[in-house]
Amino acid sequence: MTTTPPPPTAVEVEPRRRLHPLSPILHGAKSIAVVVAALSWQTLSQVGLERFALVVLVLALGVVVFSLVNWLTTGYHIVGRELRISDGLIWRRNRAIPLERLQAVELRRPLLAQLTGLAELRLEVVGGSKTEAPLAYLTVRDAAALRERLLALAGRTTAAVAQENAGPQVAAAALERPLVRVSNRDLVISQLLTPQAFFLPVGVAFVVLQFVMEAQWTFIGIASTVTAMAGVLLQPVRRVLQDWDFRLAHDPGGRLVVRYGLLETRSQVVPLHRVQSVGVTWPLLWRGHKWMHLRLDIAGYAGEQGSDSKRSDRLLPVGEFETARGLVWEVLPGVDLATLATTPPPKRARWLHPLELPYLGAGLAPDVFVSRWGLLTREMSVVPYARLQSVRVIQGPLQRRLGLATVYADTAGGRSGQARDRDLAEAWALAEQLAVRARLARTSMTTSALPDEAFWQRPVQP
Numbered sequence: 001m002t003t004t005p006p007p008p009t010a011v012e013v014e015p016r017r018r019l020h021p022l023s024p025i026l027h028g029a030k031s032i033a034v035v036v037a038a039l040s041w042q043t044l045s046q047v048g049l050e051r052f053a054l055v056v057l058v059l060a061l062g063v064v065v066f067s068l069v070n071w072l073t074t075g076y077h078i079v080g081r082e083l084r085i086s087d088g089l090i091w092r093r094n095r096a097i098p099l100e101r102l103q104a105v106e107l108r109r110p111l112l113a114q115l116t117g118l119a120e121l122r123l124e125v126v127g128g129s130k131t132e133a134p135l136a137y138l139t140v141r142d143a144a145a146l147r148e149r150l151l152a153l154a155g156r157t158t159a160a161v162a163q164e165n166a167g168p169q170v171a172a173a174a175l176e177r178p179l180v181r182v183s184n185r186d187l188v189i190s191q192l193l194t195p196q197a198f199f200l201p202v203g204v205a206f207v208v209l210q211f212v213m214e215a216q217w218t219f220i221g222i223a224s225t226v227t228a229m230a231g232v233l234l235q236p237v238r239r240v241l242q243d244w245d246f247r248l249a250h251d252p253g254g255r256l257v258v259r260y261g262l263l264e265t266r267s268q269v270v271p272l273h274r275v276q277s278v279g280v281t282w283p284l285l286w287r288g289h290k291w292m293h294l295r296l297d298i299a300g301y302a303g304e305q306g307s308d309s310k311r312s313d314r315l316l317p318v319g320e321f322e323t324a325r326g327l328v329w330e331v332l333p334g335v336d337l338a339t340l341a342t343t344p345p346p347k348r349a350r351w352l353h354p355l356e357l358p359y360l361g362a363g364l365a366p367d368v369f370v371s372r373w374g375l376l377t378r379e380m381s382v383v384p385y386a387r388l389q390s391v392r393v394i395q396g397p398l399q400r401r402l403g404l405a406t407v408y409a410d411t412a413g414g415r416s417g418q419a420r421d422r423d424l425a426e427a428w429a430l431a432e433q434l435a436v437r438a439r440l441a442r443t444s445m446t447t448s449a450l451p452d453e454a455f456w457q458r459p460v461q462p
Contacts, residue, residue, distance in 0.1 A: 016075040016086070023137045024067035026112050031063045032056070076135060081153055083123070085135075101125040102154040103274045103299050105147045107267040109140070114265065119143040123150070124298070151255070151269060176257055179330060182246040182317055186291070190318040191236045193285035243317040248327070256331065258314075274299050276387045276411035278315065278328055280337070280380040291318050294327060299412040332368065332384060340370045340382070348402050349421040362407070362419030364433055367441075369409050371417045383409050383417040386441035391434045393427050407431050 074087040083097045104124045113119055120136035121143045138146065191197060244262035251257050251269065258268045277297040286292065294316035316327055325337040342361030350357045356375045363370045369388070372380040392408040399405055405427035409417040419430055 014077045014079065016077045018075050019071060019135065020118055020137050020139060020142075021071075022116055022118060024064065024071045026110075026116065026118065026137055027067040027070070028060070028064040029112055030110075031067070032060045078149070078153070083150065097123065097125060099150060099154040102150060104268060104270045105150055106269075107140075107143050107147055109261075109265040111263045113137055121147060147269065151253075151271070155253070155271070176249040176251050179248040179250060180316065180319070180323055180327060181248075182243070182319065184244060186318050187243055187246070188240055189289075190286060190291060191240050193289075194236060194283070195285075196235050243314070246314075246317050248315070250330070260314075260317075270296070270298060272331060275331055277381055277383040277415055277417065278331060279415070280324065280328075280382070282374075282378040284376045286318070290320055292316075292321060292324050293318060294324050296331070297411065297415045328382065332382065335365070335368050335382065335384075337382075340365055340368070340380075342370055342372055345404070345421040346423050349404055351402060352398060352404075352421055360420055362417075362422070362430070364430070364437070369417045369434060369437075371409075371419055373418075373420060381415065381417045383411060384441070385434070385437040387411045388434060388438035388441075391431045391438070393431050395424075407434070409434055 069089055070087065073089045073092075074085070076083065076085045078084070079096075081099045083099060084094065085097070086092065086094045102123060102125055106122045106124070108120045108122060109118070110120070116137075117140060118137035119140045120134060121138060122134045135143070135146075241262045242264075243260050246260040247258075249257045249259075254272060256270045256272060256275075258266070258270065260266055275296055276299050279295040279297065281293040281295070283291075283293070294314070296313045296315045298313055315331065316324055319327075321337070328335055328337045340363065342363035344357060344361050345353075347357075349360070353360060356373065359372065359374055359378055361370075361372045367384060369383045369385065370380065371383075372378065388409050389412055390410045392410065393405050394408060395405045399421065402421075403424050404421045405424050406421060407419040407427050407430050411417075419427065422430065
């Protein structure tokens with residue numbers, strides 16, 4: 001007697017969800033602003049105010065209709081450990097994003113989104129050349145809940161399994177542990193102490209002088225002058241607005257939470273094991289205040305093409321050494337910024353770096369590879385051995401004549417630690433040490449037993 005096997009249990013699929021109904025309006029408003037800016041004041045003077053307004057109105061209607069159709073055809077849902085997004089009317093596009101490739105999730109709130117209580121969710125994945133699948137727009141509560149769920153599923157923690165079984169509902173997040181909050185006063189002063197700020201009076205004077213000499217006292221002339229002056233003032237003002245009210249915290253899961261921005265607020269959650277390196281910068285005009293800047297190199301973080309969003313990897317926009325020292329310890333446990341030691345290249349490298357040679361250096365610490373460079377603006381890179389992907393030894397034509405070589409320690413984030421212009425034998429020995437320490441770090445073995453070479457003894461100075 002044969003028995004028929006029972007039918008397989010049907011898997012409950014989460015229904016596809018749409019973005020917030022106000023999304024087409026926000027997208028349309030942003031596109032209309034871009035169109036109006038592209039038309040320029042010169043177009044207004046040529047076609048007249050009435051025709052200009054008619055053109056803007058027609059374009060606005062087209063943009064709104066296009067945004068509405070795009071909203072109706074866009075949806076997302078989570079299936080297993082994938083985020084699936086579908087969009088498009090004529091050409092349908094379906095994307096499946098494996099959550100194990102997720103590097104960071106950022107919650108953004110541009111000005112219009114802040115006024116309407118909405119937010120945009122941006123995903124950064126391994127190997128992405130740009131931001132993957134931005135979800136714009138959701139309510140702040142829905143965006144925060146979706147972010148927590150995606151990060152939990154990506155980590156496959158116990159909480160993730162519980163959330164996967166329970167559905168999309170996410171419990172309220174526990175309290176975070178604050179790390180640092182940057183003073184807005186220090187932020188403004190730091191931007192005044194930049195070359196752009198020093199050249200601002202010259203740029204403004206040039207624009208005003210050109211306007212006075214041409215004597216175009218018309219509405220178009222005045223508007224063009226104001227627009228040109230705004231372009232001169234934009235760079236330092238943009239940086240202040242981006243980093244306004246900068247805060248860092250640790251969440252209960254040990255991840256780094258970064259929040260900043262005034263007109264566009266950003267909230268980014270970064271798992272610490274995704275951090276590839278930490279960069280330290282001492283600008284020339286900041287050294288009088290003993291200030292420095294820290295940045296993170298995050299694997300897979302791409303940002304939008306043609307924008308400044310790549311700089312969302314900032315760790316400390318401006319701060320003193322002790323603050324930076326504490327943050328480096330939080331991000332790279334066991335790494336003390338005050339004890340990192342480097343040595344300069346051999347003296348014959350002065351033919352390649354006649355002024356910068358005293359500020360070049362590299363060193364092997366127990367857990368990280370350290371390199372420094374720069375004359376006016378001095379920089380340092382700290383790369384954990386466990387994050388090294390490859391080690392290269394490169395010789396240029398002049399380096400071959402001098403018996404020098406540069407060692408590059410590459411990470412998945414794109415930036416490389418580098419020991420520039422070392423003696424050739426030293427470069428090969430350094431490359432071998434980096435490969436050995438990287439292999440030991442990746443297999444969870446300590447590097448403290450490795451002997452430190454006697455020539456890595458110079459302390460780091462800004």
